[in-house]
Amino acid sequence: MLQDHAKLLTLIRQAGEVVGRKKLQKLVYIAKKMNLPIYERYQFHIYGPYSEELTLRIEEMCNLGFLHEQQEAKSNYIQYRYSLSEEGDKFLSMAPYERPKHQELIETLNEQSAKFLELVSTVLYFEELSKAEVKEKVFTLKRKQNYTDEDVERAYDFIEEIRTGNKGA
Amino acid sequence: MVGCYGKLPEEKVFKDPVHRYIHVRDELIWALVGTREFQRLRRIRQLGTTYLTFHGAEHTRFNHSLGVYEIMRRMLDNFEESDTWDARERLICLASALLHDVGHGPFSHSFEKVFHMDHEAWTRQIILGDTEIHRVLAGVDDQFAQDVADVIDKTYPNKLVVSLISSQIDADRMDYLQRDAFYTGVSYGHFDMERILRVMRPTEDQAVIKLSGMHAVEDYIMSRYQMYWQVYFHPVTRSAEVILSRILHRAKKLYHDGYQFQDEPKHFYSLFHGSMTLSDYLKLDESVIMFYFQIWQEETDPILSDLCQRFLDRRLFKYVECDPSTQMNHWLELRDLFVQAEIDPEYYFIIDSSSDLPYDFYRPGEEEERLPIHLLMPGGEFRELSRESDVVEAISGKKRTDHKLYFPLDLLEDDRTHADTKKKILTLLMSQEG
Incomplete structure (x- = not known):
C-alpha cells in the first residue's frame, strides 16, 4: 500500500530537511543510482536528471499533509523546503514495508550543495561513457554552470566515496 | 543530398484523420517508416487500456509517431521562412520526431512499473543497436544515429531542437492531445494548432510564442488539463x-x-x-x-x-475515492478482512494514486527544472505564460492529485462464503468516501 510514497517519506525523514526542489530531485536520483529501491523514472532536463513522477509524488504528499512544504522568496525565484510532518510520521509508522537503511548516504548527499549534486547526477547519468566524453557532455550541456575540470574530478571522487561507503548497506 | 539520402522523386502522403495529410518528401523518412521496428508500432496502442473505457481509442503508436513527424515538418517549414536551417539538422529533427516513441512496448505503463523497464532506454537501443532503423540512419553519416538518440534523450547540444520534441509545448503533446481527443470521441482536446505554429519563434534554447498567440496557447493548456482528468485519469x-x-x-x-x-x-x-x-x-x-x-x-x-x-471480459474492479491521510487504519483492517474472506489483498485490494500515472501538467518555472512556456513580448523580452495569462495561472495552482481504492465488488457480493466478513468489508469500503 503506497510503498513508493513510504520510501520517499523515509528518505526525507533521513535527510531531516531538504532545501530546494532541484536538490531533492538530484538527491533521490543519486540514491536511486546507489541501488536504493526507488522506481520513479528520470529523464535528462536542463539541470540534469529530472523526474516528473517524483514531482507529482511530492505534490501528492504535500496535499495529503505528509510533507511540510515551505516557500521562501529569493531574488528571482522561489525556494522550497521539505520536511516530514506529524501526519507523515504517523503514516510511516503504519505503512507495511521494509525500510531501507541508508541514513548515512542520505545525510552525506544532503550536506552537498544543489549545484554539486547536479554535477554528480549528470556524471552518473552518463556513467557508461568514458571520463573524457562525460567531461565533454558536462561542459557542453552545462555550459552556463561553469563547472571546471577539478569540479568533475571531485564529482568522480565523491561517487567513489559514496559507492564504497554504501557497500553492504 | 545528405549522406546517401535526397528527396523522393514524388511526394508521398498518408491520409490522416487528425492532420488530413502527412507529407513525406525525404528519402530518409520514407526508409525509416518502412523498417520492421517502426512497423511494429502498428501493433501497440497509443493509450494502452483506454479502449476499455472509450471504445474508439484503438489508435496506435504508429499513427501518433507519424503525426509528431508531420507537426515537426510544419514547424520547420514555418521557421524556414525566417531562419535558415542546416539540411542535416532538419533531418535530425524529422527523424527524432518520427522515432521518439519507437521503444514503447505493449501496455508500456504497466510493463515499466512491474518489470522496472524504461521505454526510452529501449528507444536508444533500437536507434543505436543492430536494427534496420540503425542501418537506415547510418546511411546519413557515422554520427547521425547517435545525434538522433541524443535528441530523444534530451542531451543533444542544440536545445532548440530538443525543445521542439520535448518541452511544455512540443510536437509530441500537440499531436497526442488532438489524436487522443479524436479517437476517444471527447469534445475536449481541441485547440488551434495552426495558429500556435504561426506564432512560434525559434530562439537559442527553445521556441517561444508571440504575445498575440497567447489565447491559442491558453486553449492548448486548457485542453491538456481537461484531457488529463477526463481521459488519461479516467477511473475505469x-x-x-x-x-x-x-x-x-x-x-x-x-x-x-x-x-x-x-x-x-x-x-x-x-x-x-x-x-x-x-x-x-x-x-x-x-x-x-x-x-x-x-x-x-x-x-x-x-x-x-x-x-x-476480468481483463478480457471487461469485468473490472469497482472503486471508491479515498484519503490516505485519514484512512490508513481502515485499510489495515480491510486487508485483514480480505485475508479472512480468502480474497488475496495483494491482487484484489489496490490503492491507486494519480502520481502512478504518466501524464504531466503545465508547470510554470519552478527553480527552472523544466522550461516553462515563454511569451515573446513586443519589446523583445520573454515572460512566463502564467504571469500574463489569468486562465493559465488559475489552473496552474489547482490540486492535481487523487487516490482510489479498487476492489472486486462481485466477489464481495457473493455471500455463499464468508458472508459476514464480506458484509463488514463492504460497509467499511462504502464508508471510505464519507
Missing part, C-alpha cells in the same frame, strides 16, 4: 491498468515459485529473469500479450485465471 481505465499490472505480478510470482504453466510463457522468460535482449523486446507486442491472457484464463491458478478473464 485505471481499473483496467490495475488488473493488468496484477496479472503481470501474478505471472511473475508464479514463475519464480516454480509453477508449471500449461503453455510455457516463453515470451516472458527474459522479462521474469530481468535479462531481456533487444531481440526479445522487439518480439513483444499487444497481440502476443493478449494471446497469453487468452490462454492464462484456462490456468489452474485461480488468481491468474480470474484476473485474465
Whole structure:
C-alpha cells in the first residue's frame, strides 16, 4: 500500500530537511543510482536528471499533509523546503514495508550543495561513457554552470566515496 | 543530398484523420517508416487500456509517431521562412520526431512499473543497436544515429531542437492531445494548432510564442488539463491498468515459485529473469500479450485465471475515492478482512494514486527544472505564460492529485462464503468516501 510514497517519506525523514526542489530531485536520483529501491523514472532536463513522477509524488504528499512544504522568496525565484510532518510520521509508522537503511548516504548527499549534486547526477547519468566524453557532455550541456575540470574530478571522487561507503548497506 | 539520402522523386502522403495529410518528401523518412521496428508500432496502442473505457481509442503508436513527424515538418517549414536551417539538422529533427516513441512496448505503463523497464532506454537501443532503423540512419553519416538518440534523450547540444520534441509545448503533446481527443470521441482536446505554429519563434534554447498567440496557447493548456482528468485519469481505465499490472505480478510470482504453466510463457522468460535482449523486446507486442491472457484464463491458478478473464471480459474492479491521510487504519483492517474472506489483498485490494500515472501538467518555472512556456513580448523580452495569462495561472495552482481504492465488488457480493466478513468489508469500503 503506497510503498513508493513510504520510501520517499523515509528518505526525507533521513535527510531531516531538504532545501530546494532541484536538490531533492538530484538527491533521490543519486540514491536511486546507489541501488536504493526507488522506481520513479528520470529523464535528462536542463539541470540534469529530472523526474516528473517524483514531482507529482511530492505534490501528492504535500496535499495529503505528509510533507511540510515551505516557500521562501529569493531574488528571482522561489525556494522550497521539505520536511516530514506529524501526519507523515504517523503514516510511516503504519505503512507495511521494509525500510531501507541508508541514513548515512542520505545525510552525506544532503550536506552537498544543489549545484554539486547536479554535477554528480549528470556524471552518473552518463556513467557508461568514458571520463573524457562525460567531461565533454558536462561542459557542453552545462555550459552556463561553469563547472571546471577539478569540479568533475571531485564529482568522480565523491561517487567513489559514496559507492564504497554504501557497500553492504 | 545528405549522406546517401535526397528527396523522393514524388511526394508521398498518408491520409490522416487528425492532420488530413502527412507529407513525406525525404528519402530518409520514407526508409525509416518502412523498417520492421517502426512497423511494429502498428501493433501497440497509443493509450494502452483506454479502449476499455472509450471504445474508439484503438489508435496506435504508429499513427501518433507519424503525426509528431508531420507537426515537426510544419514547424520547420514555418521557421524556414525566417531562419535558415542546416539540411542535416532538419533531418535530425524529422527523424527524432518520427522515432521518439519507437521503444514503447505493449501496455508500456504497466510493463515499466512491474518489470522496472524504461521505454526510452529501449528507444536508444533500437536507434543505436543492430536494427534496420540503425542501418537506415547510418546511411546519413557515422554520427547521425547517435545525434538522433541524443535528441530523444534530451542531451543533444542544440536545445532548440530538443525543445521542439520535448518541452511544455512540443510536437509530441500537440499531436497526442488532438489524436487522443479524436479517437476517444471527447469534445475536449481541441485547440488551434495552426495558429500556435504561426506564432512560434525559434530562439537559442527553445521556441517561444508571440504575445498575440497567447489565447491559442491558453486553449492548448486548457485542453491538456481537461484531457488529463477526463481521459488519461479516467477511473475505469485505471481499473483496467490495475488488473493488468496484477496479472503481470501474478505471472511473475508464479514463475519464480516454480509453477508449471500449461503453455510455457516463453515470451516472458527474459522479462521474469530481468535479462531481456533487444531481440526479445522487439518480439513483444499487444497481440502476443493478449494471446497469453487468452490462454492464462484456462490456468489452474485461480488468481491468474480470474484476473485474465476480468481483463478480457471487461469485468473490472469497482472503486471508491479515498484519503490516505485519514484512512490508513481502515485499510489495515480491510486487508485483514480480505485475508479472512480468502480474497488475496495483494491482487484484489489496490490503492491507486494519480502520481502512478504518466501524464504531466503545465508547470510554470519552478527553480527552472523544466522550461516553462515563454511569451515573446513586443519589446523583445520573454515572460512566463502564467504571469500574463489569468486562465493559465488559475489552473496552474489547482490540486492535481487523487487516490482510489479498487476492489472486486462481485466477489464481495457473493455471500455463499464468508458472508459476514464480506458484509463488514463492504460497509467499511462504502464508508471510505464519507
